[in-house]
Amino acid sequence: MSDTAGRLQLALERGTFSLDVDIAFPAHGITALFGPSGSGKTTVLRCVAGLERASGQVLVGGHQWQDASGRAFLAPWQRPVGYVFQEASLFPHLDVRGNLRYAQKRAHAGRTPIALDTVIELLGIGHLLDRSTQDLSGGERQRVAIARALATQPELLLLDEPLASLDPARRREVLPWLEHLRDGLRIPMLYVTHAIDEAARLADTLVLMDQGRVLAQGPLASMLARGDLPLAADDDAGAVLHATVVERDSRWHLVRVAFDGGSLWLRDDGLALGTPVRVRVLARDISLALEAPGGGVSIQNMLICAVQRIDAASHPSQVHVQLACGASALLARITARAADALELVPGCAVWAQVKSAALVR
Numbered sequence: 001m002s003d004t005a006g007r008l009q010l011a012l013e014r015g016t017f018s019l020d021v022d023i024a025f026p027a028h029g030i031t032a033l034f035g036p037s038g039s040g041k042t043t044v045l046r047c048v049a050g051l052e053r054a055s056g057q058v059l060v061g062g063h064q065w066q067d068a069s070g071r072a073f074l075a076p077w078q079r080p081v082g083y084v085f086q087e088a089s090l091f092p093h094l095d096v097r098g099n100l101r102y103a104q105k106r107a108h109a110g111r112t113p114i115a116l117d118t119v120i121e122l123l124g125i126g127h128l129l130d131r132s133t134q135d136l137s138g139g140e141r142q143r144v145a146i147a148r149a150l151a152t153q154p155e156l157l158l159l160d161e162p163l164a165s166l167d168p169a170r171r172r173e174v175l176p177w178l179e180h181l182r183d184g185l186r187i188p189m190l191y192v193t194h195a196i197d198e199a200a201r202l203a204d205t206l207v208l209m210d211q212g213r214v215l216a217q218g219p220l221a222s223m224l225a226r227g228d229l230p231l232a233a234d235d236d237a238g239a240v241l242h243a244t245v246v247e248r249d250s251r252w253h254l255v256r257v258a259f260d261g262g263s264l265w266l267r268d269d270g271l272a273l274g275t276p277v278r279v280r281v282l283a284r285d286i287s288l289a290l291e292a293p294g295g296g297v298s299i300q301n302m303l304i305c306a307v308q309r310i311d312a313a314s315h316p317s318q319v320h321v322q323l324a325c326g327a328s329a330l331l332a333r334i335t336a337r338a339a340d341a342l343e344l345v346p347g348c349a350v351w352a353q354v355k356s357a358a359l360v361r
Contacts (some may be wrong), residue, residue, distance in 0.1 A: 006156065006190040009068070010047050012054035012212075019043055019054060019212040027061075027234035028186040029204035032193055032220075040212040041192040045158045048190065049083055051077035061155050072251055080108035082149030084159045088141035090133040096144050097129040103151035113186065119150045119198065122180040122291025139170035145178055150185075157189040176361075178202055196231065200224065200240050200280055202361045225329035227311035228322025232331065237320075239330045240360060245275045262303040264357050271359075278360040283320065285331035285356040290342055292351055301354035302319075305330060307346050310339060323352055 005027040012019040019040045025031040033041040046052040051064070053073070058066040065074045090099050100116065107113075120126050123143045133141065142162055149157060163171045164177075175198070182189070193199055199206055199220070207217040208229060213268060216229055224231060225239040243257035243264070253268045257277055264279060271277065293302060305323040313320050319339050324329040330352055344350070 007059045009056040010054040030189045031205040032191045032199040032203035035209035039209040080155040082154035082157045086164045088145035096154040103148045107153040122184045159191045206248040211272045225331045233314040241279040264301045279361045281357045283331040283333035289351040297355045303352045305352045
């Protein structure tokens with residue numbers, strides 16, 4: 001399969017709602033469809049699965065599931081997709097093993113098989129195989145539902161807000177298993193969510209939707225660092241850095257994580273040296289200076305950056321400053337008065353003082 005797994009060009013008119021999207025997604029990893037309720041995210045998934053019919057084309061893995069003329073249209077049962085809904089719809093009369101075996105019998109032919117043992121291990125459900133589905137917690141049910149979807153040997157996995165029905169504790173329980181799945185299987189996934197923390201933790205590609213349209217799409221890190229998108233208006237707006245744990249300071253219980261553009265000291269959560277991590281830096285936690293700060297400050301993390309662009313924030317007192325730090329991107333939210341006093345313009349060098357940063361987990 002090429003680097004691009006699929007292309008979706010869909011148009012739909014239904015009452016007062018209209019959908020008009022053009023989405024490309026990569027051959028592996030998670031593409032998150034992000035936006036408010038009613039923005040068309042679930043409709044896109046249903047059109048890809050063939051559960052709803054829209055005009056346009058659906059091209060996945062070099063195969064045309066639907067063409068623009070409308071003459072070619074694969075029925076839902078012919079499309080090699082696994083679909084995971086908000087509520088885990090497991091068969092109550094079968095145990096976990098029985099649910100997985102049922103899915104295996106309906107596996108899509110002609111696919112490079114996904115080893116079910118690998119899926120069971122990645123999702124941590126081996127000890128649940130002989131349990132009744134009615135005796136599972138919400139988090140366990142959702143992990144089994146994902147495993148059952150993968151047991152059909154899909155070419156594409158569709159996940160429609162799979163954590164939305166879970167309480168915070170069960171949500172925290174499932175998130176690490178989704179990370180294992182993303183990193184352990186080379187299968188593209190379309191993941192619907194309206195929770196930015198989920199997207200920041202799981203997604204490789206972000207598609208921002210609103211009112212049935214795609215506002216922007218691209219790699220997660222660059223999308224989150226853009227001050228011109230509605231994402232930046234959120235109080236928790238900020239960038240994600242892809243980093244590696246490179247040093248430990250046992251005395252102060254800190255670790256240093258390095259990325260293309262610098263490094264940051266963070267709280268030591270016990271991760272081994274060499275572990276790849278994602279680091280979230282919120283826009284409100286960055287201050288800017290034109291010169292390297294001297295001693296006598298509590299801020300330990302300082303990065304040399306270049307101003308990329310400056311955008312007005314949702315309140316006229318503030319602006320968003322997009323920063324390039326090596327090949328990495330950061331977003332700072334400062335007052336418009338401070339930006340004027342510093343005479344910030346695209347291209348000028350600044351020191352970004354990072355007051356707080358955290359591993360995304």
